[in-house]
Amino acid sequence: MILFYGMLIYSALREMPRYIKRKDWRGGGIFAFFWLTALAISIYMSLGFKRPLLNRIIYNFIKEMFPFITKLS
């Protein structure tokens, strides 16, 4: 996980001054959004909680909605 932190810190150090220099707040905002989301997920993962698994959720949902799938495949 430390690699991901490194990557995020590097990207912040690299891009933040540029955004401030260009006064591109919209771009900076979307950058910050992704950055914070990624940071949140990394922290959550490194704290070792039980992770909700994205595709498992979708899988179970669709399986319940369309029960014929099990028969067909």
Added chain:
Amino acid sequence: MFSLLFKKLKFLQSLISKPEAPSSPREDPLTGNLVKDLAAFRKQVGDSPDIVVREFNISHNISAAVIFIDGLVLDPLVNQHIMHPLTQLNEHDVVYKKGRDLFDSLKNKLLPVGSIREESSLTKTIERVFTGATAILIDGSKKAILTYIPGWERRSISEPDSEIVVKGPREGFVETLRTNTALLRRKIGHPGLTFETLVIGQRTRTEVTIAYLNGVAHPKLVQEVKRRLERIKTDGILNAGYIEQYIEDAPFSPFMTVGYTERPDVAAARILEGRVAILTEGTPVVNTVPFLFVESFQSPDDYTFRPYFTTLTRWFRYIAFAGSVLSPGMFVALTTFHQELLPTPLLISMAAAMEGTPLPAVGEALVMGLIFEILREAGIRLPKAVGQAVSIVGALVIGEAAVQAGFIGAPVVIVVAFTAISSFAVPKQFDVGALLRVVITILAGLFGLYGILIFLIITFTHLVSLRSFGIPYLSPISPLMPKDLKDVLVRAPAWAMVTRPESLDISDPVRQEFDLMPGPENDKKNQKN
């Protein structure tokens, strides 16, 4: 990382006040009064022992002076062609008056020197004198006569050590720019061969000449080269390598995007292909741009030997380059992570050979690589006799003894030896090879083949993204130019290379006639009828 550093540099630059640009030479005209002019001259240049100021009289009453730098001009010739006619002059020979008439008649009739020009500014005169001119000042004339009889010590033309050929001319460039341009002229007789000169370096005043074939090289390329050369504002250019660093496209890339050669025939071939050559005074190395990756694998010998053989050698070079970059990494990855990929007998014998060595495979490979690099570096900088001692010590002590003592496994020595040999097969990419090799070895130790592959993909992407003077670095492979593969995958016979490299985007793509395949006369006739 580097770009951060670079930004910091820029920031520093903005902090310190803009460095005083060396004051542009003040226009300071010659007065026409010899005593005054000489005084002004001495005031500007000081009193170095190599500055020769010889004052004399033309006939009886007109004083004059000859100024030159001892060592930059050919003394006997100055005496013979300048001093002699001027001092032997008397009233009967020429109707002279002070001033303009005398000046003209001297210039037009008396000086048996080919290269001559007038100069009215003192500063300019000084500049010319310091780059090898001989100045003649005459009392009463507001102009100085500048003649060029250069005669400094120059090395004779010899075969360059770095690019040796078996079958081809034995001459190489020398340090003197004029000799180099002459060498090129002798290779290319067409008047389209154009030289343009710039003076770069405020202090060194280095002459830099670009050479291209008018009508073949793309005018935009020539413009671009000139633009990049003109923006160099530095105090000194001592070497073609300096120029390279100022004009290259990707300054942070480990790959060079400016080519170099020491051979006039190679430079001429590049110019014929529509490239631009950059000749720098004081260096026997000529740069050529644009430079493509595939050029590193070409040698002048390729074009003189038979095509089948050279195709083979070229592939050996590709393999050697891959081997020099990959083999330690592959070795480490295979022995550490993927033993199942090795054939069992090989695996067993290797395991036996490496048993009991203290370091893991990565460590061994890195240490041996380091020792090899040190040996190589020591061998280059030392006198030849000592160099041999170094190689003996290296081969015997480090190779043999380390294995015998059980410090290093024998397979590592074999791999590193192979790496070393193959890294010399592609001298132009030698530096990159060494760099990539280390990184790949470390990655292989950490992540096995996966690490190697990821790194190769990144390197490849980087290579694809590079450009040299607007030409993609990896062309003709990517973007694919099938026509140009005749000189990449194979080496087509000379008569088959009809077009110049398409990837260079040149004005005149056709090099020669199509129907040049040799054969007996009768057959040709039969075919035609």
Added chain:
Amino acid sequence: MKLEKGRIGLKGTVLIMIGYIYGSTAILSPGVGVGQDAWVAQTIGLGLALIVVWVNTLLLARFPGQTFIEINERVFGPYAGKFISLLFLWYIFHLGSIVLIDHLDFVRLMIIPLTPAEVVVFLGILPCIYAAYKGLEVIVRTGQVLVVFTLLYFGLITLFQVQSYDFANFKPFLVTPFPKLAWAGLTAASFPYLETVVFLMILPFLNQQNKVRVAVYLGLFFGGLVVIWSIMRLILVLGDTAVNYVYPSYYAVRIINIAELLNRFEILAAMNYIMIGFLKVTVLLYAAGLGWAQLCKCQDYRPLLLPLGALMALVSLNNFEHVVGNFEFTTQVYSIYALPFSAGLPFLVLVGAWVRGLPGKVKNK
């Protein structure tokens, strides 16, 4: 405002489309569930896809030089358009994370079993970010060489496997009940072929805009041929046992052994899977980055790539607990999940454009 200045050629585009389609099927070998009829299912899938993709070409022909995001905004206005764009971006982002984990699970299981997943994924996303950062031209020029290598490898393997071909493996021809076959066909259509919907973000940069349709169809068709042949080869070599392996195509390569000399081709296979996966993830990451930048009217898409790539890697780590779950997802529910995005969205936008009579004549001068 142009975010991408590069222009790409027809040949390169077709080649990366082939690579893109062949991409994950190289690893996952879809349709092995229907046994020897898998190639029929693939053919049905390809046929379906060739019909559905007509919508994409119409859309691109209507709005030459505009990406899907820009088209959305023109057709549905700023709010509804943005919403549709968001759905689309979510899809390609999620697809990217799935493809990433497909390939890296393979690496983790087969190449370096002891390395933690985080490290593998981190290393895997790095070249993708780098290539996407360098822009579209570099992606295409890198990709085309990788695809040519892939095709060479493909030919080589085909040749070397000849001795293990057993044509009896096709034998009970078309015994699968039709609904099952149709379902497998639908899955095949959505799994490799309709994923090309992401090229709605890339084809607008083709240097010959009138050749867009040619590019789409050539890429899809040849990509389909490669996939179908790879499935047929698998059946020829492994027969019914294919379904028993996690990575059947890797296993099929592994058993090549000619005269004790030409063997261990699995190293080539593994290299090839990683390269082709790299290509696919890069295309998706690039499209996602460019799409977000266009959606938010940023000045540059490149700064977004690092956090977006990190996010993609992190999401890919949180998709499934293990590789089998991933397979189940891909073979069973993926088509229902993906079809609304990959076929529904372009269709919706096309209908919208048609109803609103866009683009007006003014723009087409």
